[in-house]
Amino acid sequence: MSMTLLTVDKLSVDFGRGATALHAVRDLSFCVAEGETLCIVGESGCGKSMTSLAIMDLLPRIARRSVAGMTMGETDLTRPGGIRAVRGNQMAMIFQEPMTALNPAFPIGDQMTEAYIHHSGATPAAARARAIEMLNEVGIASPEKRLGQYPHQLSGGLRQRVMIAMALMTSPKLLIADEPTTALDVTIQAQILRLLRDLQKRLGIAIIFITHDLGLVSRIADRVVVMYAGTRVEEGNVAEIFDNPRHPYTRALIDCIPQPGKTERGAMLGTIPGVVPAMIGDVRGCAFRTRCALATAGCEGVIPTHGTGSHQWVCLHETTLQEGTT
Template identity: 50%
Template sequence: MTSRHSIPPQGRQPLLSVSDLTVRFATRNGPVRAVDALSFDVHRGRTLGIVGESGSGKSVTSMAVMGLHTTAEVTGSIRLDGQELTGLTERELGRLRGRRMAMIFQDPLSSLHPYYPVGEQIAEHHRVHFGSRRAVARRRAVEMLAEVGIPEPERRVDEYPHQFSGGMRQRVMIAMALACEPELLIADEPTTALDVTVQAQILELIARLQRERGLAVVLITHDLGVVARVAHEVLVMYGGRAVEEASVDALFATPAHPYTRGLLDSLPRLDDTDDAPLRAILGSPPSLLTPAPGCAFAPRCDRAAAASAGERLRCETEQPLLGGPAGHPAACHLPSYEGATP
């Protein structure tokens, strides 16, 4: 028996394979490279947590996978079950969205149309992709509301978004995303606006539906506590680049990159008995308009500040590449694979 956080068997083809993804936006002050040479894989039945501060490129990455950037330059390769998505037309992508890949957005209230009942909005996806009759699509909407745990789905299918609580609206968004049985689900900060109890319920719901359906899930979040609860693998992003990749167990036990260590140190710990304040990462995320020549994290890095003059100069002038032990690479000139589980 393998643990929930075990690495998938070697040789399995990933459902989603992203290679050398770069996303550039043209701005008045010059081009901004919001995502830079990013690569990762997601397998069926697995959850990849992509974590980092605001501005690290997480949501830009998810939007690129869904083909939702209309003004950005997107290069690299995005393959869904072997099919290349980069370069597809809007019509071709439209056939895939909802049917083979779906997305849950951060704010369900702004994502749901206020003038239409929630059941009508769920049913519309089914009609578009399967050409089903209205009665069939409505039954599917009721089934999905029941599956995501909304009580009295036959009645609530005709209610409007404002008649649902925040947690229930997020459940409606999950029902809408899964109505057409997609293989890939991207959840972009799905619990940010929810209280702790409802957050736990939504995360468990996503995990249960993944187990039952064999979904590949990409979970976008700034919260490593959320990652620890549901993810199998983790990709840490900073300044638009990947800085560390590992299984959840390896990342929490031995964080290699000082940025990952800083994120973990900012989490409250159950074994803390000295009432010490949580440690914050000082400084601000880097400018993507004028990126530094070396490691983007160097100005905020305690490890670089304590290093020798030669090592510090390298951090400031030479961009680190992902490297290190197989299955746990880090983009750091001064990585550390020693540490204790938080």
């Protein structure tokens, strides 16, 4: 059985204070096992990217992070210096938009070797050799030539591969991929997904894959955390989430995508009315209640957690959920 690599307990991210505070992430808890892929999925504005930045301690200065506990292996990431001991070394991140994540003023080689030299103490020559090795690893031809090129000289797919290679320079145990295929066409998306799967098998790394696309989730995930309005509404392995979704929001997301063998050609796909609420000030009850067809007056109160083991969901009444399946 795989050992737990990362544990996050009651993570919250707030902007501002008091009645006007924006609660971007609210009491979020999850764990990641060694070698597994955990997908965090939800609409834009649900707090997925803020979660990844909070784990890496890369939040904007105006943001406030609070967490009951966060560990990676035996390292307590909440203690002074804890995150600096693993960030960029044991834990690395692929940012959402490689054109803005890569510095346009420096060649690719300089950007790839900087963190490696810092963490490993390697010589520039050794770091350059490592960069060439990693560019080969992610399938980039003529890596020696690429090291001298600038980001604007590369296509979107190549920039994304460079970001992956850069993240793998220090042989991390955990890779956080924040919507790494969003700006790519479908063909390049498939190539990046295949690359991540192959790298994971060969290197044994764990991946937190952040996306709003359930189609990608079904192809890469081992377990899934469904987020809504900054908090977790459902969690389970990928088969449980797709075959037996329990929270109304998860069901609504799945209804919005065509499913092979289930969705008839020409059939109307589902939609979710309304928008994600602005999580400002005092937040009570189920945030999805204003968009949920199963909502009751009780949804404004404390919402219990249902389920056991790996499959858990947050909703008011199990009887209400059962009625929604009939």
